[in-house]
Amino acid sequence: MLLGKKIRMERILNRRTGxxxxxxxxHGVTLGPIHGLVNMxxxxxxxxxxxxxxxxxxxxxxxxxxxxxxxxxxxxxHLSGSTVWSPDPNTKVLVNSVEMALKxxxxxxxxxxxxxxxxxxxxxxDLGIVxxxxxxxxxxxxxxxxxxxxxxxxxxxxxxxKHAARIAAELGADIVKVNYTGSVSSxxxxxxxxxxxxxxxxxxMADDGERIFTVIKESLEAGxxxxxxxxxxxxxxxxxRMMKAINRMVHKNIPVSEALALVNPESDQG
Numbered sequence: 001m002l003l004g005k006k007i008r009m010e011r012i013l014n015r016r017t018g019x020x021x022x023x024x025x026x027h028g029v030t031l032g033p034i035h036g037l038v039n040m041x042x043x044x045x046x047x048x049x050x051x052x053x054x055x056x057x058x059x060x061x062x063x064x065x066x067x068x069x070x071x072x073x074x075x076x077x078h079l080s081g082s083t084v085w086s087p088d089p090n091t092k093v094l095v096n097s098v099e100m101a102l103k104x105x106x107x108x109x110x111x112x113x114x115x116x117x118x119x120x121x122x123x124x125x126d127l128g129i130v131x132x133x134x135x136x137x138x139x140x141x142x143x144x145x146x147x148x149x150x151x152x153x154x155x156x157x158x159x160x161x162k163h164a165a166r167i168a169a170e171l172g173a174d175i176v177k178v179n180y181t182g183s184v185s186s187x188x189x190x191x192x193x194x195x196x197x198x199x200x201x202x203x204x205m206a207d208d209g210e211r212i213f214t215v216i217k218e219s220l221e222a223g224x225x226x227x228x229x230x231x232x233x234x235x236x237x238x239x240x241r242m243m244k245a246i247n248r249m250v251h252k253n254i255p256v257s258e259a260l261a262l263v264n265p266e267s268d269q270g
Contacts, residue, residue, distance in 0.1 A: 022227070026081070092112045108142055134174075158186035226250045
């Protein structure tokens with residue numbers, strides 16, 4: 001691995017555990033100023049204090065990602081986007097470049113690809129273009145790979161998810177983000193078929209806190225490399241506590257019961 005890429009990867013992946021906790025904050029382009037991300041600076045500070053390895057977002061995020069005090073937090077610049085107002089929100093287009101990510105001080109870049117969507121071919125082409133540029137500049141690449149098309153029974157089906165993860169690896173990504181497939185055994189198939197670190201998406205805000213912790217625990221048991229969880233952190237009533245609990249699950253393997261105790265408002269560990 002190129003030295004520059006190796007150095008940057010260690011700002012995203014914990015060098016001791018080989019795992020990561022990423023908080024995506026790219027929702028402002030897709031959905032607008034949703035709850036939890038109205039004040040980006042405040043939320044970056046909250047998740048940094050909670051122990052996140054990195055935050056991920058568009059060009060506005062570097063304004064807040066460099067905190068100027070406290071512990072550093074990795075910055076992943078997201079290069080693609082679409083909005084809910086589009087005729088087809090699954091069509092992601094490039095809105096930034098690897099070169100600009102370097103100028104903005106990013107530690108990695110990311111791109112979103114929807115396998116099975118009408119414009120899959122264009123998104124795969126963009127993934128290849130970004131991957132080559134990232135290799136040339138020694139910039140780590142995280143690929144968000146989702147199975148969203150008529151041929152898939154479910155976005156969480158293991159056959160589709162493991163294929164999507166493998167595509168990311170084959171086309172040069174360094175980390176891949178996918179949906180959790182629902183069980184340790186099925187997600188193990190995804191991990192075993194992918195030679196790069198696999199992290200799970202958090203999805204929409206969960207009503208049941210225990211469920212999100214259980215999913216994280218199971219993904220790690222299957223060999224997963226961590227999480228990329230947004231709304232279940234920044235829309236939680238206690239984001240810093242939630243972040244601390246997830247961090248300790250990923251990097252210290254605490255049980256679900258201990259994670260639940262950490263987010264309890266009466267806990268003195270916030």
